[in-house]
Amino acid sequence: xxxxxxxxxxxxxxxxxxxxxxxxxxxxxxxxxxxxxxxxxxxxxxxxxxxxxxxxxxxxxxxxxxxxxxxxxxxxxxxxxxxxxxxxxxxxxxxxxxxxxxxxxxxxxxxxxxxxxxxxxxxxxxxxxxxxxxxxxxxxxxxxxxxxxxxxxxxxxxxxxxxxxxxxxxxxxxxxxxxxxxxxxxxxxxxxxxxxxxxxxxxxxxxxxxxxxxxxxxxxxxxxxxxxxxxxxxxxxxxxxxxxxxxxxxxxxxxxxxxxxxxxxxxxxxxxxxxxxxxxxxxxx
Numbered sequence: 043x044x045x046x047x048x049x050x051x052x053x054x055x056x057x058x059x060x061x062x063x064x065x066x067x068x069x070x071x072x073x074x075x076x077x078x079x080x081x082x083x084x085x086x087x088x089x090x091x092x093x094x095x096x097x098x099x100x101x102x103x104x105x106x107x108x109x110x111x112x113x114x115x116x117x118x119x120x121x122x123x124x125x126x127x128x129x130x131x132x133x134x135x136x137x138x139x140x141x142x143x144x145x146x147x148x149x150x151x152x153x154x155x156x157x158x159x160x161x162x163x164x165x166x167x168x169x170x171x172x173x174x175x176x177x178x179x180x181x182x183x184x185x186x187x188x189x190x191x192x193x194x195x196x197x198x199x200x201x202x203x204x205x206x207x208x209x210x211x212x213x214x215x216x217x218x219x220x221x222x223x224x225x226x227x228x229x230x231x232x233x234x235x236x237x238x239x240x241x242x243x244x245x246x247x248x249x250x251x252x253x254x255x256x257x258x259x260x261x262x263x264x265x266x267x268x269x270x271x272x273x274x275x276x277x278x279x280x281x282x283x284x285x286x287x288x289x290x291x292x293x294x295x296x297x298x299x300x301x302x303x304x305x306x307x308x309x310x311x312x313x314x315x316x317x318x319x320x321x322x323x324x325x326x327x
Contacts, residue, residue, distance in 0.1 A: 063272065083117065091320060105167070110134050111137040130152070152184045159191070167199045194323060206310070243266070243269040
């Protein structure tokens, strides 16, 4: 699953490479176009997690982290009396603000929420595995920051990659497909896009696969999304609970699979690529 234990490639540390690779991908025109086109819930599991989180919170102050182009803004607006969307990519913030006039968006890194007051939100959301785009230290910083800005009884909802997913075990392949169209010009453009993406994916896979790493409990893997353009942190239910508990959340967290069913941590199947996590801050904290 993980490649050699390498701290450097081409003179750069693996953590710096992970940050560089992911940030560069989010800023590419094709990625921006893809995020701009997204709307609604990604799957029944995300819908179920949002619905459950809504029943657990007592207020409507919502922080939407890694907001991207604003897909989740419309999903969270019905439950929000006050809404803030943040992202560390300027281009994403511009897209979100442009398509949601009147909503508040700020350029901010989820690892550093020092600009936000203690206990100032009732719900914090980090969708689409956004928390997995940073290294282990960054992940722990995100969890601690979220715990601080959540009010007692507040809820943190996020999704995260499953370390034992069969795709990581067998090795991922290029997943793009060419959609058929009778329009010859469009078909030619789609074939060209496929060929370009396949070529880029092949090069990135060769360049980045050596950066995959198992560092104790922290596991960093290359993912095929964005033509093998991102590296992700992958985890397990037990590890999630340990990390959440360390910063003061109630455990065990609630886990929800892609089909919307609540998962038992000891029976998480290899077919689950990622899952939703709902964690609550104790009322007394």
